[in-house]
Amino acid sequence: MHWIAVFIIGLIIGLLARALTPGRGPHGIILTALLGIAGSIVGTWAGQTLGWYAPGQPAGFIASVVGAMLLLLLHRMLTRQS
Template sequence: MGIIWAIIIGFFAGLIAKFIVPGRNEPRGFILTTVLGIIGSVLATFLGQAVGWYGPDDGAGFIASILGAIIVLLIWGAIAGRRRA
């Protein structure tokens, strides 16, 4: 059941991140939006554990997942923008 919740939360985190950071080079579609949110959640968990905000078995919350997805979108835009130029 945990993986289903990760997919659902990842989708909504990716959707909100794409709404906050609009751009032409963003990933499109249901699958890529979900993957964006899941990667953002993993990134937020990793960074939060590295800084000491989360314990070894704790995961990032919904807001942190959105922030992680925003970071992933900004990196994606920088790489995609550099490749187009």
């Protein structure tokens, strides 16, 4: 049941990040959910590095969306040059 919740929350974060970031992004429900999950990991890492979160504390919703937006922008920069 935990993994289903992680997938659904990742999907919501990924959809919100795609809506807030201009341009095209990866398509599909699975890629969007993976984008949200990866954005949460990036948000957690950045928050712990900056001292916003204690070790072992996960990122909040906004930090997860910002992390997913950063990943989308990175994806666009890398695919634009190819």
